Amino acid sequence: MTIIEGKTGPWEMVIGLEVHAQVIANSKLFSGAATAFGAEPNSQVSLVDAAMPGMLPVINEMAVEQAIKTGLGLNAKINLFSEFERKNYFYADLPQGYQISQFLHPIVGEGTIILDLEDGKTREVGIERLHLEQDAGKSLHDQHPTMSYIDLNRSGVTLMEIVSKPDMRSAEEAGAYLRKLRSILRYLGTCDGNMDEGSMRADVNLSMRRPGDPLGTRTETKNVNSIRFVQQSIELEARRQVAILEEGGTIDQETRLFDASKGTSRSMRSKEEAHDYRYFPDPDLLPLNVDADWVESLKKDLPELPDAKKQRFMDEFGLPVYDAGVLVADQETAAFYETIAKGRDPKLAANWVIGEYFGALNRTSGANLTNAPVDATKLGGLIDLIADGTISGRTAKEVFEAMWDSGKDAGAIVEEKGLKQISDTGALEGVIDQLITDNPGQVEQYQGGNVKLIGWFVGQVMKATQGKANPGMVNQLLKKKLD
Amino acid sequence: MSKLTHLTLTEARNGLAKGDFSARELTQAHVEAVEVCRSLNAFITETPDQALSGADVSDERRRKGDAGVLEGIPLAIKDLFCTQDVLTTAGSHILDGFQPQYESTVSANLWSAGAVMLGKTNLDEFAMGSSNMTSYYGGVENPWRRSGSNEPLVPGGSSGGSAAAVAARCAMGATGTDTGGSIRQPAAFCGIVGMKPTYGRCSRWGTVAFASSLDQAGPMTRTVRDAAIMLRGMAGHDPKDSTSVNTPVPDYEAAMTGDIRGLKVGIPKEYRIDGTPAEIDAVWQQGIEWLKAAGAEMVDISLPHTKYALPTYYIIAPAEASSNLARYDGVRYGLRVPGDTLDEMYEATRGEGFGAEVKRRILIGAYVLSAGYYDAYYNKARRIRTLIANDFKAAYEKVDVVLTPTAPSAAFGMGDKMDDPVAMYLNDVFTVPASLAGLPGVSIPAGLSGDGLPLGLQLLGQPFEEGTLMKVAEVLETAAEFDALPQIIS
Numbered sequence: 001m002t003i004i005e006g007k008t009g010p011w012e013m014v015i016g017l018e019v020h021a022q023v024i025a026n027s028k029l030f031s032g033a034a035t036a037f038g039a040e041p042n043s044q045v046s047l048v049d050a051a052m053p054g055m056l057p058v059i060n061e062m063a064v065e066q067a068i069k070t071g072l073g074l075n076a077k078i079n080l081f082s083e084f085e086r087k088n089y090f091y092a093d094l095p096q097g098y099q100i101s102q103f104l105h106p107i108v109g110e111g112t113i114i115l116d117l118e119d120g121k122t123r124e125v126g127i128e129r130l131h132l133e134q135d136a137g138k139s140l141h142d143q144h145p146t147m148s149y150i151d152l153n154r155s156g157v158t159l160m161e162i163v164s165k166p167d168m169r170s171a172e173e174a175g176a177y178l179r180k181l182r183s184i185l186r187y188l189g190t191c192d193g194n195m196d197e198g199s200m201r202a203d204v205n206l207s208m209r210r211p212g213d214p215l216g217t218r219t220e221t222k223n224v225n226s227i228r229f230v231q232q233s234i235e236l237e238a239r240r241q242v243a244i245l246e247e248g249g250t251i252d253q254e255t256r257l258f259d260a261s262k263g264t265s266r267s268m269r270s271k272e273e274a275h276d277y278r279y280f281p282d283p284d285l286l287p288l289n290v291d292a293d294w295v296e297s298l299k300k301d302l303p304e305l306p307d308a309k310k311q312r313f314m315d316e317f318g319l320p321v322y323d324a325g326v327l328v329a330d331q332e333t334a335a336f337y338e339t340i341a342k343g344r345d346p347k348l349a350a351n352w353v354i355g356e357y358f359g360a361l362n363r364t365s366g367a368n369l370t371n372a373p374v375d376a377t378k379l380g381g382l383i384d385l386i387a388d389g390t391i392s393g394r395t396a397k398e399v400f401e402a403m404w405d406s407g408k409d410a411g412a413i414v415e416e417k418g419l420k421q422i423s424d425t426g427a428l429e430g431v432i433d434q435l436i437t438d439n440p441g442q443v444e445q446y447q448g449g450n451v452k453l454i455g456w457f458v459g460q461v462m463k464a465t466q467g468k469a470n471p472g473m474v475n476q477l478l479k480k481k482l483d
Numbered sequence: 484m485s486k487l488t489h490l491t492l493t494e495a496r497n498g499l500a501k502g503d504f505s506a507r508e509l510t511q512a513h514v515e516a517v518e519v520c521r522s523l524n525a526f527i528t529e530t531p532d533q534a535l536s537g538a539d540v541s542d543e544r545r546r547k548g549d550a551g552v553l554e555g556i557p558l559a560i561k562d563l564f565c566t567q568d569v570l571t572t573a574g575s576h577i578l579d580g581f582q583p584q585y586e587s588t589v590s591a592n593l594w595s596a597g598a599v600m601l602g603k604t605n606l607d608e609f610a611m612g613s614s615n616m617t618s619y620y621g622g623v624e625n626p627w628r629r630s631g632s633n634e635p636l637v638p639g640g641s642s643g644g645s646a647a648a649v650a651a652r653c654a655m656g657a658t659g660t661d662t663g664g665s666i667r668q669p670a671a672f673c674g675i676v677g678m679k680p681t682y683g684r685c686s687r688w689g690t691v692a693f694a695s696s697l698d699q700a701g702p703m704t705r706t707v708r709d710a711a712i713m714l715r716g717m718a719g720h721d722p723k724d725s726t727s728v729n730t731p732v733p734d735y736e737a738a739m740t741g742d743i744r745g746l747k748v749g750i751p752k753e754y755r756i757d758g759t760p761a762e763i764d765a766v767w768q769q770g771i772e773w774l775k776a777a778g779a780e781m782v783d784i785s786l787p788h789t790k791y792a793l794p795t796y797y798i799i800a801p802a803e804a805s806s807n808l809a810r811y812d813g814v815r816y817g818l819r820v821p822g823d824t825l826d827e828m829y830e831a832t833r834g835e836g837f838g839a840e841v842k843r844r845i846l847i848g849a850y851v852l853s854a855g856y857y858d859a860y861y862n863k864a865r866r867i868r869t870l871i872a873n874d875f876k877a878a879y880e881k882v883d884v885v886l887t888p889t890a891p892s893a894a895f896g897m898g899d900k901m902d903d904p905v906a907m908y909l910n911d912v913f914t915v916p917a918s919l920a921g922l923p924g925v926s927i928p929a930g931l932s933g934d935g936l937p938l939g940l941q942l943l944g945q946p947f948e949e950g951t952l953m954k955v956a957e958v959l960e961t962a963a964e965f966d967a968l969p970q971i972i973s
Contacts, residue, residue, distance in 0.1 A: 097809020
């Protein structure tokens with residue numbers, strides 16, 4: 001919880017998020033048009049999407065399935081009866097003059113989502129509802145001096161509006177909520193979560209109150225399109241509201257727009273100017289009745305979700321909570337890790353994936369798990385060489401760098417560079433015997449009680465072997481000879 | 484060959500099958516009849532070239548042995564159905580120049596059954612009206628006149644152009660749409676048969692929407708058998724309309740056995756309304772006698788919520804219309820009147836594009852859906868609608884069909900009632916309840932008023948029992964021996 005210390009005392013922020021998530025589906029919510037991102041303007045528009053006279057919507061079953069799966073992934077109640085209503089308003093990129101949405105009877109009811117916070121703690125946030133609705137088209141105001149252009153590719157695309165309860169208390173929690181929600185949606189394959197392409201957008205509801213007081217008046221900041229901007233807009237709006245409240249003013253219930261480039265926000269419309277959407281059940285569509293057996297079968301087929309996977313990684317692999325959380329944030333990463341951990345030391349595997357591997361990915365622009373020069377098999381091979389004593393952990397880092405640069409196997413690089421660890425007792429004994437012979441003074445000191453000198457002996461052996469000696473064995477042999 | 488236009492659709496079908504005449508000859512006769520009757524203003528768009536070339540294709544199909552159930556039959560299409568590459572106006576200025584890239588399911592079904600299109604018929608703007616006077620393209624004249632009077636009369640509405648075209652022998656049949664009586668009332672005013680099928684029987688895809696939960700397409704013809712043949716060609720499940728019902732379309736003609744012995748006919752007491760002209764009651768009584776004579780049993784029934792039907796309808800239909808008509812905004816098709824801002828463009832376009840009646844209903848509809856009034860109006864109307872449907876359900880426990888008058892009067896003068904919307908809305912008093920309940924209904928010409936105008940009787944049926952309705956309607960038709968002709972062709 002973030003408490004803002006004002007001049008007149010502490011303030012607590014209360015945050016609720018409405019997320020619009022574009023559903024991954026074969027076609028739009030009520031038409032057969034395609035939904036690919038980045039297509040030529042108006043190339044993915046059916047007669048229904050353009051609201052030609054006499055056109056009728058027909059529900060896309062896949063969109064319903066995706067909404068149900070998402071609801072199940074949020075541990076939410078699936079409403080077997082739901083209803084589409086018309087939300088009436090005029091805008092040039094809203095061809096029907098209404099958006100088909102769900103109002104009184106959403107397809108998904110209350111659920112929960114568990115946030116993973118920076119300090120490794122978790123926090124539960126309630127989901128109020130999830131409903132299906134159509135997206136609008138896009139108005140382009142910068143293409144002509146006096147006219148606006150309309151692109152209807154997005155018109156009719158399926159959105160899930162996921163509404164949280166006002167359970168968040170800081171920008172950090174809002175960020176954690178969005179990251180977790182995105183992770184769940186991606187695990188489920190119901191939304192790609194790409195905020196920069198607009199397939200996930202958030203409306204931020206925020207109010208301030210004295211700790212323990214009832215809820216204050218909230219504002220809604222619309223259509224914020226990155227997690228960072230959501231957090232910035234929260235900080236900004238919280239400070240704005242506190243400044244007003246501290247001056248004895250009141251907060252207007254209004255809709256605001258956040259300008260990320262300027263880091264400012266402005267009022268879009270007040271409560272008085274709010275639309276009367278004249279919702280009513282869409283007479284072109286029958287109520288949506290979902291079969292309970294279908295929901296059950298979808299439930300059975302759900303993938304393992306991040307929370308369950310995290311718990312399993314802790315139980316099965318003995319990973320600490322932080323490592324498990326990092327590894328499961330993304331389904332591909334988790335699978336990558338599991339491939340490596342299988343039959344190997346899981347903690348060693350986790351250290352390598354989170355440490356060296358993520359580090360390399362981060363500093364290599366455009367690299368990801370699928371195109372990286374080192375894949376799971378190669379990284380596993382490297383870890384195997386550490387485990388069987390062929391190379392030391394330190395050498396392994398050098399080998400990994402070479403693998404990343406060349407794409408070659410660990411074995412080939414070890415061979416090529418002659419990095420193979422000397423684990424041959426005879427060879428090491430020869431080096432050690434020579435060392436003892438050449439340095440009687442040090443031997444005497446050591447045997448006289450200066451046991452710290454063992455480090456010096458090890459260092460000399462490593463020096464003599466260009467670092468290839470197996471340090472464990474060197475220690476062991478030295479002690480045997482000197483003690 | 485002009486006599487060809489006096490054949491019924493059934494007779495023409497049989498004549499074509501026997502080779503007595505070709506589709507080309509039949510169509511040519513109707514194309515000429517359309518020209519002769521232009522003074523009625525029944526058509527917004529005539530498509531003679533399309534008709535004749537369609538007839539040639541039809542003759543070719545018949546030669547190959549591929550004749551459909553409506554092969555070679557020339558029909559008129561209400562201008563609410565979208566027809567590919569043919570101007571489609573909905574009787575509104577706002578659809579100026581709109582040529583759809585697609586064909587409505589109902590008209591497409593008719594063409595694949597072999598029918599030929601003569602043109603697009605006039606209608607009340609967006610099917611909102613009971614007189615055809617609200618059309619941007621002007622009112623339609625009823626082919627009938629009162630005895631000894633030359634005053635032009637309305638054909639009823641909203642399918643007024645279709646009714647006039649069929650009555651004037653310009654078309655063998657025409658499509659109509661019925662939201663609250665828009666097929667049945669003009670059929671009654673023009674002395675023809677008009678059937679509104681069960682909601683969901685005909686696809687709404689490609690038909691300009693007025694009130695989605697009520698709109699239903701149906702046939703307008705000169706005989707009951709003609710309607711049975713035509714409905715079979717129009718109806719059917721359509722996956723593109725979620726409210727279309729997936730049950731097979733029966734051969735309605737097969738149901739028309741003429742035998743209604745033992746059939747129970749409900750006579751609802753609530754349809755006896757004070758102020759209804761005596762001749763309307765008389766024709767109703769006559770219908771009762773005819774059905775009794777044919778062996779049917781009359782049962783007095785009560786439909787207690789009938790008196791709420793009209794106000795309920797005039798809340799639900801405008802509510803849906805206010806939303807359905809939002810798409811006519813000048814952005815993508817039809818009329819655009821420029822403005823300096825988007826809002827100004829909307830205001831100018833919709834202000835100029837819609838007529839007074841459409842604006843009235845949009846305003847009523849927006850009002851009854853608005854915050855603070857929704858429960859008092861729209862929601863209450865929805866609940867009453869359920870009660871009205873339950874009235875019929877209870878009645879159909881006891882009876883097979885219900886007999887009522889179609890309209891509370893015969894055709895009235897062009898321009899009458901225009902300053903009194905409520906008086907105009909009262910035209911629908913007998914047709915609206917079945918619309919709200921989604922039930923099928925048919926109007927049959929049953930006799931003439933004292934001054935020589937057609938009067939209709941309405942039969943209402945159970946869901947998807949159009950066949951039973953056709954059977955009873957044909958018995959009434961036989962008994963009525965309605966053979967009077969409108970003045971324009973007699």
